Amino acid sequence: GAGVSQSPSNKVTEKGKDVELRCDPISGHTALYWYRQRLGQGLEFLIYFQGNSAPDKSGLPSDRFSAERTGESVSTLTIQRTQQEDSAVYLCASSSRGYGYTFGSGTRLTVV
């Protein structure tokens, strides 16, 4: 596609429920990243995928968070048993050469 597409754009969920966030990267971009942006704060790295290599999961805050990517296409970020502190904007980005990201518009997650 022309840009990085994220869905849903907004998600309100009850505490304890599982949520799944989706990211469609730019076609041909081998690298895909997930970041979290809490209100009034900078970007927090979560996970990185590069081609068929093992993902870098070093930023995932707990074992409630997981992400998958099939080849060089869609990625899903799953948060299990959501907590209020998970409320944030989740941003996905892709790149073709490992630097200079193109970001999606994000998913705003609110846990009530």
Next chain:
Amino acid sequence: AQSVTQLGSHVSVSEGALVLLRCNYSSSVPPYLFWYVQYPNQGLQLLLKYTSAATLVKGINGFEAEFKKSETSFHLTKPSAHMSDAAEYFCAVSDGDYKLSFGAGTTVTVRA
């Protein structure tokens, strides 16, 4: 490991005045440096990037940044602020690998 410090979480300027956003980096190797802008309720958009070519980099919307190795700085400037420049600005650094490290961001407000 690389890191970025943005001086000033909030900058207020008058319309038509100079915009100056400060960014200092730390990197053990020659860095790649980036400025991103985030408008309300949108994802991040690349303003400009430095990748070891010219030290003065021109970006979109009249912004430019100068790489100063001796000062480990990459400050962003625009000669004349416009109301549409009101946004949050993020400086980021990469060591040429895949992951960007972002600063905490600077919010710019423009006074009429």
